[in-house]
Amino acid sequence: MGKESPKRKEFKCTKMLREVMAKHFYELDEAAKTGSKKIAWCTSVGPAELLRGMGFLVYFPENHGAMLGASRMASELIPFANAIGYSPDICSYLTSDIGSFLRKKTPLQKAYNIESVPRPDVLVFNTNQCRDVYDWFSWYGREFGVPVVGVFTHRNIGEIKDYHIKDISKQIQDLIPALEEVSGERFDMDRFKEAVRLSKRTSELWRQCLESASAVPSPWTFFDATIHMGPAVVARGTQEAVDYYEVLLAELNERIEKGIGAIDGERYRLYWEGMPIWGKLRALSTQFAELRTCIVASTYCNSWIFDQLDPDDPFDSMAVAYTELFIVRDEIYKEKYIKDCVEFFQCDGIIFHDAKTCPNNSNSRYGMPLRFSEQYNIPTIVINGDLNDLRCYSEEQAKTNIEAFIEQLQERERRSSTVV
Numbered sequence: 001m002g003k004e005s006p007k008r009k010e011f012k013c014t015k016m017l018r019e020v021m022a023k024h025f026y027e028l029d030e031a032a033k034t035g036s037k038k039i040a041w042c043t044s045v046g047p048a049e050l051l052r053g054m055g056f057l058v059y060f061p062e063n064h065g066a067m068l069g070a071s072r073m074a075s076e077l078i079p080f081a082n083a084i085g086y087s088p089d090i091c092s093y094l095t096s097d098i099g100s101f102l103r104k105k106t107p108l109q110k111a112y113n114i115e116s117v118p119r120p121d122v123l124v125f126n127t128n129q130c131r132d133v134y135d136w137f138s139w140y141g142r143e144f145g146v147p148v149v150g151v152f153t154h155r156n157i158g159e160i161k162d163y164h165i166k167d168i169s170k171q172i173q174d175l176i177p178a179l180e181e182v183s184g185e186r187f188d189m190d191r192f193k194e195a196v197r198l199s200k201r202t203s204e205l206w207r208q209c210l211e212s213a214s215a216v217p218s219p220w221t222f223f224d225a226t227i228h229m230g231p232a233v234v235a236r237g238t239q240e241a242v243d244y245y246e247v248l249l250a251e252l253n254e255r256i257e258k259g260i261g262a263i264d265g266e267r268y269r270l271y272w273e274g275m276p277i278w279g280k281l282r283a284l285s286t287q288f289a290e291l292r293t294c295i296v297a298s299t300y301c302n303s304w305i306f307d308q309l310d311p312d313d314p315f316d317s318m319a320v321a322y323t324e325l326f327i328v329r330d331e332i333y334k335e336k337y338i339k340d341c342v343e344f345f346q347c348d349g350i351i352f353h354d355a356k357t358c359p360n361n362s363n364s365r366y367g368m369p370l371r372f373s374e375q376y377n378i379p380t381i382v383i384n385g386d387l388n389d390l391r392c393y394s395e396e397q398a399k400t401n402i403e404a405f406i407e408q409l410q411e412r413e414r415r416s417s418t419v420v
Contacts, residue, residue, distance in 0.1 A: 008285070009262055011220075013247045017228060020244050024234050025112050031057050032118035038183050039118050041140065043133045044233055045303065045325060046126040047151065047172050049199045049318060052237040053192030054179050059118050060234050061136065064108075065093030068100055069278025069388035071107040078389055091132040092357040092388035098139060122182045124175065125150035128328050130360040149178045153322065158330045160323055168319035193311040195237040196318070200309035205245035206232045207305045212252040213296040214345050217261025219252045222272045222295035223285040224262065232304040263294040268409050271342050272298040274353030275361050275387040280395065287399060291406045297345040299326055299338065300361070327361055334363055335371065342378060348409055349379035351402075356385070356392040379412065381405040 011017075031037040040056040042048050044063065051058050068074040074092060077099030082088050084102070086095050100106050101117070108114040123137040123146065134150065141148035151171045154164050176187050206229070212219055220228075228248060235241035255261075270288075272295045277284065288295060308324060310317035326337060342350060350372060352364035359365070369380040381401060385393035 008289075009260070011224070011228070011248070011251055013244070013251055016244060016247055017230065020231050020235060020240050022112060023240065025108060025114055028057055028059050028118040029112075029114045038121045040179075040182075041120040041123045041137065043125045043129065043137070043150075045128050045322060046124055047175065047318060047322075049195045049237045049309070049314070050172060050175065050192060051124060051179070052195040054176075054183055054187060055185055055191070056122075056179075056183065057118075058234075058237075059120070061097055061117075061140075062093055062133075063230070063234050064100070064106070064117060065097045065388065066276075066278055067107045067111075068096040069093075069276075070281065071110075072279045072390065073100070073105065073107060074279070074388035075390050077103055077105065088357075088389070090357060091130065091136070092386055094132050094136040095357075096388050097136070101140075101143075120144060120146055122146055122179065123148045123150075124179075126153060126322060127151065128153040128155075128322050128325050130327075130358075147178060147182060149175055151175075151322070153328055155328050156330045157323065157328055158333060160320075164323050165316055165319045168323055169315040172318055173315055193314055196309050196314045197311040198239060198242055199237040200307060200311065202232060202236045202241040202245060203305050203307040203309065205242065205249055207307060209245060209249050209252055210297065210301055210305070211344075212249070212256060213294075215256045216269075216346065217259070217263065217266040218269065218294045218296045219255035219260060220262045221285065221288075222276075222298045222301065223281050225298070225301045226276050226281060229301055229304060236304070236306070261294070263289050263292060265292045266294050267292040268348045268406065269294050269296045269346055271296070271338065271345065271347040271350045272300070272353065273338060273350055273363055275300060275355045275358050277353065277355075277383075277385045277390075277393060278387055279390045280385075280393065283395065284398075287402060291403070293406060295351070296347065297341055299341075299363075302326065302341075331363075331366060331368070335368060338363075338368075339372070339376060339378075347378075349381070349405065351405075352380060352382045354382055354384050355387050357389060358387055379405070379408060 037057050040051045042058050044060050048058050074096035078095045080099040080102045081095035125133045125137045137148050231241040231244045306321040308321040352369050354362045354364045364382045372378045372380050383398050
């Protein structure tokens with residue numbers, strides 16, 4: 001008989017998670033069909049709080065991109081975006097999403113019996129992730145004939161200056177007239193502040209959930225977190241997201257109190273730097289579980305912590321939250337941030353995912369892995385792949401490299417135990 005695969009430890013709150021996500025998509029679908037509410041498309045780290053505060057329902061194409069990757073539909077759809085001039089080297093969220101639209105195929109059809117993504121009334125971007133989101137939204141703006149507005153973020157920032165914050169704050173405020181014209185409603189400061197308050201509370205709870213992985217053994221893994229982060233992305237600024245993370249946090253704390261680890265016999269703890277490989281989450285989760293290795297933390301899941309938000313100072317605090325974001329910072333900041341996380345979560349090493357089409361969220365290209373190995377004596381490995389385009393990923397090569405890396409950790413452990 002073959003070796004039995006480790007059993008995945010399901011969360012009791014998964015049913016609630018599915019309900020939150022289903023409500024999000026059904027509400028959008030109903031509004032798109034009836035015109036009952038205006039719909040704004042928003043980049044994942046865009047000004048969602050402002051949009052909710054102005055009465056829009058908010059749809060996130062990057063979340064749809066992740067669904068395309070996780071469902072493995074992306075690779076078949078990307079070539080259709082390539083055929084209309086979008087390079088295979090640019091963001092595979094963008095190319096798979098546009099391919100999905102062109103082919104009228106979406107994972108929403110199977111998951112929720114929803115035929116298509118909701119038609120936007122306005123598209124709102126923030127370039128804090130990359131320039132691709134602007135080009136992505138501009139294509140849809142031309143396709144649908146609707147306004148495209150947004151925020152252009154400073155990049156490669158070391159120390160954040162006052163002018164950075166004032167500039168972003170003013171850009172967010174300048175969105176209001178265009179959004180009022182689309183919504184047909186006047187801006188309501190109190191409603192906006194309430195959305196900021198709920199978003200802040202969601203972020204505080206999400207941070208606590210992620211930091212629970214500092215427990216030994218960890219109550220959950222990076223792979224769990226990529227699934228449970230859904231409400232932090234699509235529902236921040238709502239009571240539903242707050243309610244969900246209160247339940248998830250209680251369950252994580254219960255696991256910690258009972259000594260229940262996500263990985264049976266947890267032996268090694270690793271940090272994941274970079275994007276998930278959406279189409280291979282389950283395979284990677286299984287492999288690491290078999291190796292008694294827990295991916296306890298990641299830069300990626302931390303990207304939706306905005307606890308700098310302040311409902312008493314909504315515009316400037318949004319500017320701070322969106323400017324302090326890891327992805328817009330310089331190499332020196334990023335290196336220190338990762339080192340601090342490795343120490344906090346008691347990691348034995350770092351996995352860098354070099355995502356072919358996501359240079360802005362791949363931090364292995366300018367010597368950082370070697371610096372961690374030489375300066376901090378922290379073992380590292382680089383996996384070549386992509387967030388959505390599985391043609392860029394060799395599963396066998398990655399599997400072999402991961403096994404070799406764990407063997408290196410074992411040898412390192414043996415050497416340490418022999419030192420008197």
